[in-house]
Amino acid sequence: MKLARPFQFLGELILVEVKLRGPRSESVRNLVLDTGAAATTLIPEVIDDLGYSARDGNKLSRVHSAIGEEHGYSLNVAEFSALGVTTPNFMVNVFDLDHEGFDGLLGMNFLRHFNFEVRPNDRQIIVELISGNWSPIVDEK
């Protein structure tokens, strides 16, 4: 099964729509598609809006940045949907990326479950579902 989803350029970055559900709210946010990122990352403000806090975290993460070692944490989001696919209980890294234009990175812990094709000229990403705990989004709004 193949799905097509539009994306938007933010400079040279590929911005995709992601839908998140937590105990307090649902939120649609924009993440950068990042095949160089092992972990999908969300900024703390998004986690707060969903109704989570650092107390809901699973384990600490260490992030090596230009200013030294910073700390984040991993957390399981109740529902995570991107590129036409939704999955429950998805683990993300929570870390402040300090950027105005996006709310996180869509990393390989999500992307590795599919075949996908980025078509820059068409501004579309084609996703081929393989298997596992991943379902096409039913709500085709």
Next chain:
Amino acid sequence: MDAAEQSDPTVELSEPLPWANICARYPDQFVCLVDVVKVEPHSPAIATGRVAGHGPTRRDASAIIRGDLRYSAWTVVYTGRPTKPLRRPPVYFD
């Protein structure tokens, strides 16, 4: 809990506004939007939305709606041109 949440807040929504009008009315800040209509389905690009809050940070923009239990879905976006570089540091889990 911040001040907005302590004072029994109620969200006052704007009328549905085109994205260009939102940017003009709230320049270079974060806006909290509900009833968002996309340029095309599932695109990051916004066609219209109703403004529920705004401010210099994401937390400021969504502060009131977070305390108003009538609302359970919203988004927060920046109306200006981003100026900060992409931070993409490696992550290690302990």
